[in-house]
Amino acid sequence: MADNRTTTLYVIAYDIPSNRRRSRVHKILSAFGRWTQYSLFECFLNERDYLRLQAMLAEHLEDAKDSVRIYPLCGTCQERVETVGGPPPEEPDLYVV
Amino acid sequence: MTTLYLTEPRSVVRKDGETLVVKIPANSQDGSAARTVRVPMMKIDQVVVLADSTLTTPALLALLEQEADICFCDYHGRFKGRLSNGTGKQVFLRLAQFQAHMDYPRRIGLAARFVRGKLHNQRTLLLRSNRTLQEEQVAADAATLGDLIQAVDGLEVTGDGPPDPSRPQQESALGTLQGMEGAGAAAFFRSFGRLLKQPFPFPGRRRRPPTDPINALLSFGYTLLLNHLLSAVQLVGFDPYVGFLHSPGYGKPALALDLMEEMRTPIVDSVVLTVINKQIIQPHHFEEQFGTYRLTGPGRKLFLQQFEQRLNTEIQHPAFGYRASYRRCLELQARLLAKFLLGEVPTYRPFQIR
Numbered sequence: 188m189a190d191n192r193t194t195t196l197y198v199i200a201y202d203i204p205s206n207r208r209r210s211r212v213h214k215i216l217s218a219f220g221r222w223t224q225y226s227l228f229e230c231f232l233n234e235r236d237y238l239r240l241q242a243m244l245a246e247h248l249e250d251a252k253d254s255v256r257i258y259p260l261c262g263t264c265q266e267r268v269e270t271v272g273g274p275p276p277e278e279p280d281l282y283v284v
Numbered sequence: 285m286t287t288l289y290l291t292e293p294r295s296v297v298r299k300d301g302e303t304l305v306v307k308i309p310a311n312s313q314d315g316s317a318a319r320t321v322r323v324p325m326m327k328i329d330q331v332v333v334l335a336d337s338t339l340t341t342p343a344l345l346a347l348l349e350q351e352a353d354i355c356f357c358d359y360h361g362r363f364k365g366r367l368s369n370g371t372g373k374q375v376f377l378r379l380a381q382f383q384a385h386m387d388y389p390r391r392i393g394l395a396a397r398f399v400r401g402k403l404h405n406q407r408t409l410l411l412r413s414n415r416t417l418q419e420e421q422v423a424a425d426a427a428t429l430g431d432l433i434q435a436v437d438g439l440e441v442t443g444d445g446p447p448d449p450s451r452p453q454q455e456s457a458l459g460t461l462q463g464m465e466g467a468g469a470a471a472f473f474r475s476f477g478r479l480l481k482q483p484f485p486f487p488g489r490r491r492r493p494p495t496d497p498i499n500a501l502l503s504f505g506y507t508l509l510l511n512h513l514l515s516a517v518q519l520v521g522f523d524p525y526v527g528f529l530h531s532p533g534y535g536k537p538a539l540a541l542d543l544m545e546e547m548r549t550p551i552v553d554s555v556v557l558t559v560i561n562k563q564i565i566q567p568h569h570f571e572e573q574f575g576t577y578r579l580t581g582p583g584r585k586l587f588l589q590q591f592e593q594r595l596n597t598e599i600q601h602p603a604f605g606y607r608a609s610y611r612r613c614l615e616l617q618a619r620l621l622a623k624f625l626l627g628e629v630p631t632y633r634p635f636q637i638r
Contacts, residue, residue, distance in 0.1 A: 215302065218301060236326070280592065282328075284308065
């Protein structure tokens with residue numbers, strides 16, 4: 188039971204030419220958030236998770252060829268997110284499978 | 285704090301990188317196709333297995349590594365056991381816990397606090413619901429609970445144990461206390477049926493097995509609550525099997541049951557009222573077998589959603605004054621108990637709703 192974690196929503200987009208590295212990055216990002224579009228993830232992260240994500244990505248990326256962009260959204264911006272098709276970003280606290 | 289509930293029969297949970305992959309086979313009974321669900325693993329703090337799911341060893345190890353625990357229940361929601369990464373390293377806390385258990389007046393003092401919290405919360409729920417209902421019977425039962433609270437507060441502990449250890453309940457403070465708890469439960473459940481606005485009969489509390497839908501919901505809810513409290517007491521470093529109100533028994537998580545008493549009404553009883561009175565759960569969500577009732581798959585998912593929503597509801601903590609979710613309150617009570625046993629605070633205050 189972790190304490191009340193304050194999380195920020197990050198929108199993470201990537202453009203990676205190598206299939207192998209792209210699927211690696213995809214797999215890593217799946218651990219941190221939700222895959223909403225091709226090469227776009229929405230992740231709710233606290234500071235610790237954010238650093239962990241950066242470290243894990245750095246292991247696999249090649250700076251010359253790959254690009255990953257991470258946009259943090261502040262609380263008020265988060266509420267103003269509009270979506271057409273698909274649900275708005277949310278942090279699930281329950282999975283029933 | 286995220287819980288993963290596994291409700292699909294014969295599903296297989298594997299670890300793939302940093303995610304859990306749940307493979308659900310096709311179900312010929314309701315015609316659903318096979319599907320795969322991916323769950324980000326590092327967010328998970330608890331896994332509750334409610335069906336005959338299989339978790340692979342790498343998945344289990346990775347969950348234990350991040351200090352998540354895995355609770356196993358059978359199909360009916362009965363708690364079977366749990367897998368966690370050890371009792372914790374809090375040796376001094378456990379020593380204090382055992383000492384307080386052996387010290388009879390101290391043990392009864394704590395037991396009385398748990399019973400008081402329970403009676404208080406039962407009374408509050410009845411009074412609150414009766415504001416609109418205005419029924420005499422409910423008012424009378426609330427008054428009975430009020431009298432019992434006074435009796436608990438005035439309880440005197442004489443001697444240093446029950447007079448006859450082979451019959452520990454007789455003529456002892458602990459026996460009296462358990463009697464008052466029983467009387468409180470009788471009064472509460474007599475009125476509980478009157479608070480339900482649906483055509484569900486409620487003959488009073490019946491367990492093992494639950495003989496009607498309402499009792500099935502209560503039993504299921506208490507099992508889920510017990511899972512959460514087991515995690516909370518182990519997280520703080522207690523031995524869950526040594527309690528104060530509940531006497532020790534082989535494999536009986538007495539401490540978790542103790543702490544559960546004051547939480548039953550605000551969490552489970554009120555959720556049961558909500559799902560029935562808002563008609564979220566309806567008669568077709570139950571199936572009967574040999575006179576016992578249980579929830580069907582869809583009914584279980586609806587109840588789980590409401591239960592989790594309740595746990596995530598934030599309230600002003602009655603003792604500390606700041607806002608906290610009910611889920612956090614479970615852990616706070618365990619921490620408060622630890623502080624009391626270690627002498628850092630003078631009293632243990634039960635969780636009493638307003």
